[in-house]
Amino acid sequence: xxxxxxxxxxxxxxxxxxxxGGRGAFIGSVHRLxxxxxxxxxxxAGAMSSDPANARASAAAWFLERSYDSYEEMARSEAADAxxxxxxxxxxxxxxxxxxxxxxxxxxxxxVCDKPLAASLADGEELAHLVSGGTxxxxxxxxxTGYPLVREARELVRAGRLxxxxxxxxxxxQDWLMEPLEARGNKQAAWRTxxxxxxPGGSVGDIxxxxxxxxxxxxxxxxxxxxxxxxxxxxxxxxxxxxSMLIRLEGGAKGTLVCSQIACGExxxxxxxxxxxxxxxxxxxxxxxxxILKPAGKPWELLRTGHAYLGAAARAASRTPPGHxxxxxxxxxxLYRSFIADVRRVAQGQAxxxxxxxxxxxxxxxxxxxxxVASSRAGSVWMRI
Numbered sequence: 001x002x003x004x005x006x007x008x009x010x011x012x013x014x015x016x017x018x019x020x021g022g023r024g025a026f027i028g029s030v031h032r033l034x035x036x037x038x039x040x041x042x043x044x045a046g047a048m049s050s051d052p053a054n055a056r057a058s059a060a061a062w063f064l065e066r067s068y069d070s071y072e073e074m075a076r077s078e079a080a081d082a083x084x085x086x087x088x089x090x091x092x093x094x095x096x097x098x099x100x101x102x103x104x105x106x107x108x109x110x111x112v113c114d115k116p117l118a119a120s121l122a123d124g125e126e127l128a129h130l131v132s133g134g135t136x137x138x139x140x141x142x143x144x145t146g147y148p149l150v151r152e153a154r155e156l157v158r159a160g161r162l163x164x165x166x167x168x169x170x171x172x173x174q175d176w177l178m179e180p181l182e183a184r185g186n187k188q189a190a191w192r193t194x195x196x197x198x199x200p201g202g203s204v205g206d207i208x209x210x211x212x213x214x215x216x217x218x219x220x221x222x223x224x225x226x227x228x229x230x231x232x233x234x235x236x237x238x239x240x241x242x243x244s245m246l247i248r249l250e251g252g253a254k255g256t257l258v259c260s261q262i263a264c265g266e267x268x269x270x271x272x273x274x275x276x277x278x279x280x281x282x283x284x285x286x287x288x289x290x291x292i293l294k295p296a297g298k299p300w301e302l303l304r305t306g307h308a309y310l311g312a313a314a315r316a317a318s319r320t321p322p323g324h325x326x327x328x329x330x331x332x333x334x335l336y337r338s339f340i341a342d343v344r345r346v347a348q349g350q351a352x353x354x355x356x357x358x359x360x361x362x363x364x365x366x367x368x369x370x371x372x373v374a375s376s377r378a379g380s381v382w383m384r385i
Contacts, residue, residue, distance in 0.1 A: 045084075097116070160278075213364070
């Protein structure tokens with residue numbers, strides 16, 4: 001018989017499982033690296049593909065202890081095993097987020113889900129009902145909230161350094177869908193441009209939700225309404241690959257949100273500018289270790305990751321001394337570190353801290369996509385979120 005400590009999540013490394021993320025996928029490996037980066041968890045089981053042969057081959061490539069042919073079997077078996085997984089990672093295309101998360105939540109297994117929460121608002125609301133009525137934790141990986149200087153930006157706004165927030169501009173530009181890759185066998189392009197698997201939004205669902213979440217995270221203000229113009233520039237594409245929006249925020253601030261996957265020459269150009277009555281700030285994801293503070297009537301200040309002059313939230317999210325680049329994986333890992341700490345807290349009967357995006361942020365994202373699509377279809381009219 002195993003020692004009691006082996007069964008106590010607060011006294012051992014956590015056991016994680018993954019659904020999706022098999023060979024040919026991108027995000028599955030990112031999740032695994034992030035979950036394991038701090039040595040607090042290990043991915044031990046998976047249902048990594050809907051194709052059983054690929055699922056087994058993918059699990060073997062990762063040296064997983066257990067491989068399953070279906071996520072349903074995995075949820076039942078792991079829940080019944082005293083040494084089963086503590087949480088599951090959902091790294092599937094969008095349309096499977098809902099049924100996979102539901103299967104594990106029903107078995108009282110904690111869930112970390114890639115964004116978006118689901119492919120439809122109705123499915124997202126059902127997941128929210130399950131989470132609120134159960135005891136399992138739920139995290140949504142809007143990973144850009146894990147960057148140290150994004151957290152510094154949020155603290156500057158909270159402390160009143162910017163004054164009254166008046167104007168916001170957020171942009172996420174890529175060029176990887178400039179060509180009809182979905183018609184050329186590219187798996188990532190195929191499901192992201194398929195409304196049955198991606199949901200009603202293309203670029204607005206894939207990267208526009210990240211832009212909206214980043215804006216709301218930093219400013220602390222929700223987007224109240226949107227006026228959107230969505231376009232599919234590539235002939236035959238069924239979902240938008242470009243979107244331009246006007247937005248109105250709580251408290252009277254206004255702004256723009258632009259997302260595009262046909263912006264020639266761009267890689268992952270996510271940028272945020274916030275302007276208040278006392279100062280402005282600017283952050284760019286491709287240069288994530290620098291935050292620009294623009295005080296009124298004074299020289300700009302360049303704030304850098306890792307320095308003692310940053311606030312507590314930014315310092316806690318920094319992992320290396322100043323000058324050593326930190327980025328995408330570390331930001332992902334910061335969310336996992338907070339989530340894993342919560343799993344340990346609830347195992348000891350404590351309240352979770354929830355210092356990571358969850359169900360509420362997921363619902364916000366789904367409402368944003370739903371209303372942006374509705375606005376564009378109605379001729380770019382204002383729609384409340």
